Amino acid sequence: xxxxxxxxxPDSYAAGNTGRILAHLxxxxxxxxxxxxVHLTQEQAGAFYAVHAERPFYGSLVDFMTSGPCVPVALERxxxxxxxxxxMGATNPAxxxxxxxxxxxxxxxxxxxxxxxxxxxxxxxxLAFFFSSSDLIAAQ
Ligand code: ATP
Ligand code: MG
Numbered sequence: 690x691x692x693x694x695x696x697x698x699p700d701s702y703a704a705g706n707t708g709r710i711l712a713h714l715x716x717x718x719x720x721x722x723x724x725x726x727v728h729l730t731q732e733q734a735g736a737f738y739a740v741h742a743e744r745p746f747y748g749s750l751v752d753f754m755t756s757g758p759c760v761p762v763a764l765e766r767x768x769x770x771x772x773x774x775x776x777m778g779a780t781n782p783a784x785x786x787x788x789x790x791x792x793x794x795x796x797x798x799x800x801x802x803x804x805x806x807x808x809x810x811x812x813x814x815x816l817a818f819f820f821s822s823s824d825l826i827a828a829q
Contacts, residue, residue, distance in 0.1 A: 690828065691769035692722070694815040696804040697760035699753065702726070706794050707760050710803065713790060714764060717776050720828075723763030723820045729755050737818060746799065753799055761819040765828070770812055773805040 697710050715721065729737070734754035741747050766772055778789025782801055785792040795801040806812035816825075 690765050690767060691809060691812075692763065692765050692816060693769040693773050693806045693809075693812040694804075694819070695762045695764055695773060695806075697762065698800070698802055698804060699755075699757040699759050700796060700800040701794060701802045702758045702760055703756075704794070706802070710790060710794060711762070713776070714762070714773075717766070717772065719764040719766045719769065719773070721762060722765050722827075723761075723816075723825045725761050725819060725824075726758050727761060727819070728758045731755055737815070749799060763816055763820050763825055770806055770809050774807065777803050777805050 695714065697707050701707060701710055711721070711724075731751055734751045735742070735747075738747065738750055738754070741750060744750075764773065776789055778785030778791035778795075780791075780801060781798040782791045782795035783798075785795065790803050791801050794803070806815050
């Protein structure tokens with residue numbers, strides 16, 4: 690079993706898609722170990738996406754991620770990191786495969802519905818950003 694972090698981004702929350710995306714994740718075999726609703730500050734969003742600080746879209750990305758509440762989700766599944774990235778679809782929904790979360794729920798390359806950790810190592814760092822270990826439900 691492998692843990693990963695998803696964030697249902699502010700566009701998903703605002704559109705009322707939180708429940709549908711969580712249902713999709715569960716149907717794909719993910720177990721939800723932690724769930725929050727947070728309204729990120731500019732500092733928090735900037736720190737979370739610090740790897741993109743030099744990119745031209747960084748300021749806009751931080752504004753988007755602070756535009757309303759978002760829903761961090763601690764997930765677990767066999768091959769969880771890779772599987773989440775697969776079912777999310779491409780960053781740009783115009784390039785996302787049929788049936789992927791971004792194909793169904795994203796608006797454009799920035800307002801793209803969901804974040805997913807890109808490696809097991811980053812998943813642990815990102816999970817710790819939103820959850821303390823006592824917040825996470827252990828496997829039954
Ligand atoms: P995430 O890290 O959110 O899971 P990703 O790994 O598919 O997405 P990244 O390249 O890490 O894509 O970009 C992080 C986020 O920055 C994207 O999900 C999107 O919201 C935004 N973004 C990426 N590229 C662009 C762009 N060219 N213009 C505007 N926003 C962008
Ligand atoms: Mg990324």
